[in-house]
Amino acid sequence: MFLNQFLLLAAILFCIGVYGVLARKNGVLVLMSIELILNAVNINLVAFGAYWHVNDMANVSGQVFALFVIAVAAAEVGVGLALVLLIYRNRQSIDIDDVDMLKG
C-alpha cells in the first residue's frame, strides 16, 4: 500500500544518483549524486523501519541505521569535497576524466 510509494521514490532517486555518478564530469556533481544514492537508501531504510514498526514496537533499527548512514555520508562528503578541492588546486579543474593517474 503506502510502502510502495516510498520504494518507488527511492528507486527513482537511486537511478538519478547512478546516472549522475556515471555520466557527469564535474566532481562536485558526482559527489552530490552519491549523496542522492545514499538518501535513496535512507528512504528505503526508514520506510521499512516504519513498516516493521507496526508489528514490533520495540524495533527501530531501520531508523537507527538511517541515522548512521547520514552521519557516514556527512563524513564522506567532507573527505570527498576536500579531495575535489585539492584536485582543483593542483589542476585548476574538477573534471574527473582528467584524473586517471592510476591507469594500468
Add this chain to the structure above:
Amino acid sequence: MFNMIDKVWIIPALMAASFLVILFFGKRWGTRATAGIGIASVSICLILSVVVAGNWISRVNHPPTGAALAADIAAANGLTPQTGETIGEEANAATKDSGETVTTDSHASSEEGHAAESGEHGGEHESVPPVVRTVTWFQIGGMEFEMGTLVDGLAAMMLITVCIISLLVHIYSTEYLHGDVRFTHYYAFLSLFTASMLFYVLSSNTLQMLMGWELVGVCSFGLIGHWWEEKKNTDAALKAFLTNRVGDIGLILGVIITFFAAGGISFNVLHINEYALSGNANTTLLLVGALCLFGGVTSKSGQFPLHTWLPDAMAGPTPVSALIHAATMVVAGVYLIARLYAVFFSGLAIGSSTFHYVAFIGGFTTIIGGLLAFVQTDLKKVLAYSTISQLGYMVMALGVGAWTAGVFHLFTHAFFKACLFLGAGSVSHACHHTFDMREMGGLRKKMPVTHATFLVATLALAGIFPLAGFWSKDEILAGSASGQENAYTIMLIFGLITAFLTAAYMGRAYWMTFWGKYRGHAHPHESPKVITVPLIILAGCAVFLGFTNFPKSFFGIKLPGSVTTRFEHFVEPTFSFPPLQHAEFTPWLAIASTILAAGGLFLAYQYYEKNRGPHGLTSRNKVALAGYTFLENKYYLDDLYTGVIAGSTKGPIARAANWFNQNILDGVINGIGFVARKIAGVVYVFGDQLIIDGAVNGSGQGSEGAGQLLRKIQTGKVQQYASILFAGAVVLAGVLVFVV
C-alpha cells in the same frame, strides 16, 4: 757401608738430572761449569756404583734366608696376585693361543721347584735372587705393569764399567773437545747417554730395556752427528740409527713374543727367564722369540750382517767412539743375551742341538770383522772393525754356553778397547786431527805415554799373557772347545783364527802408527795430562782386570778358592739361570792361542815394519786382488744396503707410492669429482634449466601475459570503474533474484 742396592734408581736419575742442568744452563754457565757438572755427576755415580757392587758382594757372601729370601724371590718375579675377570680372560686367551697351560698358580709352583732344584745342583753357592725394586708403571686391562731396578752381579759389573769409562771419557773430553762449538751439547749428550745406559743395565723388565736401548741409540745418533755441518757425518748418524732400527724390529717382536710366551702377564726379565726354564715352556715360541731378540743384538752389537753402521759411526768425536761404540752401547746387545739367557738357552737349545745360530753368527762376525780391519788405513776404523770382531767373540761365547767367558770378555774388552780408542784420539790430537795411518809413524818417541798405553792395550787385545785379554779370550776358547757337550768345534776354529787375525791387524796398526819414520806434516807432541792420565788408568785396568777371574787351576798352580774365579762367583746369576757346564782352564789351548797371537804380531812386525814378505801381492795375483777388492768394498754390504735397499725404498718405491697416491687414488677422487661435475652439467642443462626452470619461468611469463591483458581494463577513469561496479551489482542482483 750403607745399603745402596735398594735405591739404585738414584744413579741413572742423577745422570738424567745432570743432562737437564747442562742442557738448560750449560750455555749460560760456560764450558768449565758444564764439564764440571758432568764429571761430578759421573764421579758420584761411580762411587755409588762401587757401593752397590759392595752390597752385592756382601749379599752373595751372606745370602738371605727364610722370609727375607721368600720376599726377595716374590719381588724378583714381580708377580703380585692378580684378580678380576678381564685379566683372567686375557691370560686365558693368551695361554690358549700359545698352546700353553701356564697359569699363575702352576707357575708359582714350578718356580719354587726350580729354586729348590738350582739350589741342589748349583752346589758351589746358594741361589741368590737379584734385588728387584719396582713401582707401578702403567696399567692395561686391569693388569699392572711395573718398572724398576734389578741389581745382580751382572748389573753391578756393568754399572762400574759404564761409570769408570764414562768418567774417564768425561775428563778426557775436556781437553779433546776444547774450544768445540758445541761443547755443552756434547756434554749434555754424554750425560744423557750415561743415564740411558745405566737405566738400561738396571732394567727389571724387557720393556724398560727396550726403552734404554733406544735412548742410547738416540744419544749415539746425536753424538755421531756431533759435527752435523758435514753431510758425511749426518749420513753416518742416519745410517747408524736406521740400521739399528732395522734390528729393533726384531727386538720389539722379541719382547712381544717373550711377553706372550710367558703368559702375557709381565715383562719382568726374571719372570720370562723363569718361564723359559720351566718344564712346560713352548720351545718353538722361545726359539722364534730368541731369534727375534737376536735381530736386535745383530744391529746394536754390530753382528753380521748388520755391522756396517759401526765403522761409519767413527765419524763422531773419538771419546764418544771409545765410550759408546766400543765399551758400552755396542755391548748392550751382548748384555741383552746375558740378561735373557734362559730364553736363548732354551729357545736355541744351547748345548743340546746342532742349531747354533747365535754362536755361528758370532763366530762368523769375528772373522769378517777381523779381515776387514786389515784393509783400513784409518786408525779408528781398524779399531771399529776390531770391535765388531770382539763383539762377535762375546756373542759366540754366549752362543756356546760360556756365559761367564762372554761377559768377562765384555768386561775386559771395555777397558782395553776404550784405551785404544782414547789412545788413537791422543795420536790424532797430536797429528792435526787425522786418523790416517799413512800420515803417522814413528810416534813412539814423540808420545811415550800414549805409545806405552797403546802397546799395553794392543797386547791385551791380542791376548798376550798375562794381560786381561788373555784370560777372557782363553775362557771363550776353552768354553767352545769343551763347553756344552763338545758341540762347538767349529766355533773353536773360528776363535783360533780370530786370535791370530786380531794380533796381526793390531800389530799392523801399532807398527804403522808408532814405528818407522814420521810421514805426516804436523809436529806431534805428547798430549797433556788430562788425556794421558785416563790412558794410564785404562792401561792399568787392561793389565790387572784379567786376574779377577783367575782360573781354579793354572798349569798346575792351584790357588785357594777365595781368589780364583771371583768374577764367575759374583757375576754369574744363580737365580732363574740355566744350568751350565763350566769349562776348566785348558793348558794346550792357552799355549796354542798364545802362539797364534805371538805369531800374528811377529808376522805383522815382519811385514809392516821390516817390509819382508810378499809385498805387492795384489798387483801380481788376480785372486789376491779380487779378495782385496772384496774387502775394500766391505763385502759389498754397504752397496746392498745404501744403494739397493735404502736407495730403492726412498727412490723408486717411494716415488711409485706417491705416484699411485697422486694419480690413482687421488685420480679416482678427482675422477669422481669430474664425472660428477659432468653429470651435474647434463642435469643442469636438461633437467634444471629446461624442465624445472622452464616451469618456473613459464608460470612467470603466463602471469605477465595475463597482467598485460588485464591492465587494459584499468583506465584510471573512476566512472568507468563505477559502471563496472554497477554492472556487477546488477548481475549479482539478477543472480540473486532469478537463480537463487
Add this chain to the structure above:
Amino acid sequence: MKDFLNSWGISLMVFLPLVGALAMLVVPKAKEQFHKVVALAASLVVGFIGILIMTNFDYDANGQLQFVVDKAWIPIINSRYIVGIDGISLPMIALTLLIVPLCIIYSWNHFPEPKNPKAFLILILILETGMLGSFVAQDLILFFVFFEVVLLPMYFMIGVWGGEKRQYASLKFFLYTLFGSALMIVAFLSLYFLSDKIPVNGEMMHSFDMRLLPELATGISTGAALWIFGGMFMGFGIKVPMFPFHTWLPDAHTQAPTVGSVILAAVLLKLGTYGFIRIAIPILPGAAEKWAPFIGLLAVIGIIYGALCCLAQTDMKRLIAFSSVSHMGFVMLGIATLTTFGFQAAIFGMVAHGLITGMLFFVAGSTKDRYHTLDISRLGGMLKSMPHMGWILGFSVMASLGLPGLAGFWGEFPAILSAYNPGLGLNVAFFRVLMVIAAVGTVLAAAYLLWMYQRVGFGVPTKEFEDDPHLHDVTFTEWVAWTPMLILIVVLGFVPNIIFKVTDGAVSNTIAIVNGLGG
C-alpha cells in the same frame, strides 16, 4: 660445587666457546685486541671448567659415565640431550682443552693472510664447541650434530686462510667428509629403526641412546649389522683417515693455515677413531669382528704406504701430513685387534699423535713464516740459523718416530703387541703377519723423519738463506704455545699411566661388551 658440575659442568664447557663467539660477533672487527683477549679468555675459562671436571672426576670408576645429563631434546624421534664423560672421552677432552688455547696463543701475532682475527678466532671457538660436543655426546643424533658442526669452520679456515690451492683443498675436504657423514647418518638411522624399542613415557619407541644401543642392537640380523657397520666405517674411516680414503688429508694439511693444521691433526682426526671405539664397535661387536681383519689390513697398508709416500715428498708440511696417515694406521691397527691392549694403545696413540704431530705442524708453520717456503731442498742448517727451533724440530721428530721414553712409543708399541694376540675369534696368524709388517713400518718412520731432519735441520743454510734477517729464533708466543706440549710429550713418555690408568676401566668395559655380545 660437585652438584653444579654434575648438572651443568659439561654443558657449560661445551657451549661457553659459543658464548664467547657470540660476544665477539657484536664487536666490530677493527678491535683486534679485544677479540684476541675474549677468545683466549673463553678458551681458558673452558679449560678451567675442564680442569674442575677432571679434578672432580672419579678415577676409580672411570668405566662409568660421569656428570651425566639426560634431558628431552627431540621427543618425536626420542633423541635426547645426553652428555657424559668416562675414561675414554676424558683424555680426548683434555687434549682439546689444551690444544685450543695454545692455538690461540700461537696465532696472537701470526694471523695468516687475510688476517681478520675476529672471524678466525670465532671459527676456532666454534670448532672447540663442536669437538668437545662430539666427545661428550651420548646420543647418536647429538653426536652427529656436533660431528658436523666441526666441518664448516674448518672448511672456512682452509678456504679463506689457506695457501694457494685452498679452494680445491677445502672443497675436497668438505665434500669428502660430508660424503662419509652421509653414509654415517644413514647407518645411524638404520640402526635406530632396526634396534629394539624401549618404553618412553608409556609408549614404545626406538632410541638413539648410545648407552643402551649395545643392548638394543643385539637383535639386528648379521647381514644388516654388516651394512650398518660399513656405513659407520666409511663415516669414521674417512675422518681418520684410513687408506685409501686419505687423499683429502695431505691437501687439506698442506693448504690449511698452521693453526688449522694443528687442530685438524691434533683433534679432528681423532673424531674418527673415537667414533670407532665409542660407537661402531661396542654397538655392533659382531659386525666389528667380521670387519676387523679388513680394518687391520687397511691400517697396516696405511702404515707402510703413508711412510713410502712420505719418503717421496719434497714439501715438509705435506710430509708431516702423510706421516699422519702412517701413524693413524697404528691407532687403527690397535682398534682392529679388539683387545684392551689395542684399544688402550689406540687412545694413547690418539693423544700422542695429537701432541706430536700438532707440534710438528707448529714448527712447520713457523718455518714457513720465516723461510716463506717449505721446500725441503731449499731448507737446511736450521740448527745453525735457529738453534732452538732446530732442537725442537729434532725433538718432535724423535717423538714422532716412536722413540721409547717419549709419548709416541706408547701408541705404537702396545698396538703392535696387541696384534700378536687379537681378541674374539680373529685369525691369529693373519694378525701376526700384520704385526710384523707394522713393526717394519717403524723403520720407515725413522727413515723419512730423520731424512727430512737431515735435510732441514743439519748441514749449513743454503746460499739463499745464509744471512736472511727473517730467520729469528723461537719467539715468546711460540715458546708459550709449545712448552706445554713439549713437556707433556716427555712426561707421557715416562709416565704412561697418566692415560692408561684413566682409560683402563672404560676400555675394559667396552671390551667386555664386545666379548659378551660379539662372541
